[in-house]
Amino acid sequence: MDMLIIRGGIPLAGNVRLAGAKNASLPIMAASIAVSGLSQLRRVPHLADVSTLTQVLESLGAVVTRDLSTGELTITPPHATTGIADYDLVRRMRASVCVLGPLLARWGKAVVSLPGGCNIGHRPIDLHLKGLVALGARIRIERGYVHAEATRLHGAEIYLGGPFGSTVTGTANIMTAASLARGITRISAAACEPEIVDLGNYLNAAGARITGHGTPVIEIEGVDELHGVEHEVIPDRIEAGTMMIAAAATCGDVLIEDAQPRHLSAVIDILRQIGVTIEPSSTNDGRTGLHVSGAAHLNPADCTALPYPGVPTDLQAQLTALLCLVPGISVITDKVFPDRFMHVPELLRMGAQIRREGASAIIAGPAHLSGTNVMASDLRASAALVIAALAAEGESVIRRVYHLDRGYEKHDEKLRQLGAQIQRTTDHPEALPESLRMTGESTMEQHKIEEISSRFTPPFQNQPTKPHFLSDGYSIARPMVSQSDDSSGPVVDL
Numbered sequence: 001m002d003m004l005i006i007r008g009g010i011p012l013a014g015n016v017r018l019a020g021a022k023n024a025s026l027p028i029m030a031a032s033i034a035v036s037g038l039s040q041l042r043r044v045p046h047l048a049d050v051s052t053l054t055q056v057l058e059s060l061g062a063v064v065t066r067d068l069s070t071g072e073l074t075i076t077p078p079h080a081t082t083g084i085a086d087y088d089l090v091r092r093m094r095a096s097v098c099v100l101g102p103l104l105a106r107w108g109k110a111v112v113s114l115p116g117g118c119n120i121g122h123r124p125i126d127l128h129l130k131g132l133v134a135l136g137a138r139i140r141i142e143r144g145y146v147h148a149e150a151t152r153l154h155g156a157e158i159y160l161g162g163p164f165g166s167t168v169t170g171t172a173n174i175m176t177a178a179s180l181a182r183g184i185t186r187i188s189a190a191a192c193e194p195e196i197v198d199l200g201n202y203l204n205a206a207g208a209r210i211t212g213h214g215t216p217v218i219e220i221e222g223v224d225e226l227h228g229v230e231h232e233v234i235p236d237r238i239e240a241g242t243m244m245i246a247a248a249a250t251c252g253d254v255l256i257e258d259a260q261p262r263h264l265s266a267v268i269d270i271l272r273q274i275g276v277t278i279e280p281s282s283t284n285d286g287r288t289g290l291h292v293s294g295a296a297h298l299n300p301a302d303c304t305a306l307p308y309p310g311v312p313t314d315l316q317a318q319l320t321a322l323l324c325l326v327p328g329i330s331v332i333t334d335k336v337f338p339d340r341f342m343h344v345p346e347l348l349r350m351g352a353q354i355r356r357e358g359a360s361a362i363i364a365g366p367a368h369l370s371g372t373n374v375m376a377s378d379l380r381a382s383a384a385l386v387i388a389a390l391a392a393e394g395e396s397v398i399r400r401v402y403h404l405d406r407g408y409e410k411h412d413e414k415l416r417q418l419g420a421q422i423q424r425t426t427d428h429p430e431a432l433p434e435s436l437r438m439t440g441e442s443t444m445e446q447h448k449i450e451e452i453s454s455r456f457t458p459p460f461q462n463q464p465t466k467p468h469f470l471s472d473g474y475s476i477a478r479p480m481v482s483q484s485d486d487s488s489g490p491v492v493d494l
């Protein structure tokens, strides 16, 4: 298993180019199974998740070839398929569930393993199933698999709102399935994410008739067949946001090539509130992007992760890492995945001062982060730990970086090009600097205990370093905190 060794304290500087979006590539690749001809996809990122979905498609009878030098991926759909997406593949990546709608629409049958547990919280697929049933599918759950059947799907009115907003991959599944249904489908409370727009554009280029993608109401007039298509995947806005936050956390100066400001308005807005300078820019060879410069003085923030166009939940952990460095009290709330805080116990190990309050993290800064051993628990938590390590004093070791490799193309290489001291090595004690060799491996169980205990013991009271609580931003969080029903008492005692 690989791990990263990072020496912090170096401002990032230079240019970095974004990969294609993971969360657009995956549903587009899955939708290719509903297309009768070849799908030639450009700018598909080289990621573990893309390899996993490739295996899912191959197990369904598709032929997938990829040119690593150009990022081009070609998918020839199957002539016939079992329609079975096996647990061993689906458990590795939830987005495998995106084959459900395309399989059902094109082949009349899908047997797809239920995705199972996830470190970022409860992730049911009830809305996906509700939408497919409305399109005429017969669905039963048996031995952990969704069995779906239909002779020909038909158009329907579908409301996709759930307790936490819409569903992104659910919208992808229904939009793709409805493209081959008989008649008109209207999805309301559809997800508006740019990745849904990209999928809609891919399907339209293949002959689908979709309008309104990118708004909460999508209309789809079903067609009999989708034909071969060429498509270039949009740049990854989450990679863009991660690099922007890394630049801010290290007080760096970075040009993020191909970043699309219109996909990042909420992120740009919150970072500007924090005090980061962000300007549209372009390179000598005419590529557009965003120029991000950190500042020595940053302001605390009150930030909520929401469905698009809000601040993405996929950047909540990275923003949490940044806000640890900011003087004053910041609050970050996740309304999409209210339990997505596995990064918090690891940030505490680095010296952060954070308390969980339900779906929020209350952050007292500035923390003097110091390098240590930490463990990645999921994709974006890994990115947050990398950011914290880049800003920390001394050396950090981040284990289980296979989570990072699921969703970031050559992340460590790109950071190295920006001047970061970051080294990838295999996880064995001799590879570590002496100071970071552990006597006992930190386990996920330990992390859970720490996380649970952190809900009851304000970490603020046990910090070895003296925090600077009484700064400008203090009043932002005070009313929210003092209303807390946490028995440990309000933060104001600090």
Ligand SMILES: CC(=O)N[C@H]1[C@@H](OP(=O)(O)OP(=O)(O)OC[C@H]2O[C@@H](n3ccc(=O)[nH]c3=O)[C@H](O)[C@@H]2O)O[C@H](CO)[C@@H](O)[C@@H]1O
Pocket (backbone or CB within 6 Å): 022, 023, 024, 026, 094, 095, 122, 123, 124, 125, 126, 127, 128, 129, 162, 163, 164, 165, 166, 167, 168, 169, 170, 191, 195, 307, 313, 314, 336, 337, 338
């Ligand atoms: C491959 C991909 O694109 N993954 C993204 C996608 O995941 P994914 O599509 O799985 O996330 P959803 O948009 O479905 O989930 C949003 C919320 O709705 C809830 N929900 C979802 C489906 C459902 O049937 N019922 C239900 O209640 C979820 O538990 C969650 O609280 O969107 C998330 C939210 O932007 C991102 O964090 C993920 O990176």
Ligand SMILES: C=C(OP(=O)(O)O)C(=O)O
Pocket (backbone or CB within 6 Å): 023, 093, 094, 095, 120, 314, 379, 380, 407
């Ligand atoms: C949660 C994510 O991905 P997935 O939905 O594939 O788990 C993510 O990209 O942050």
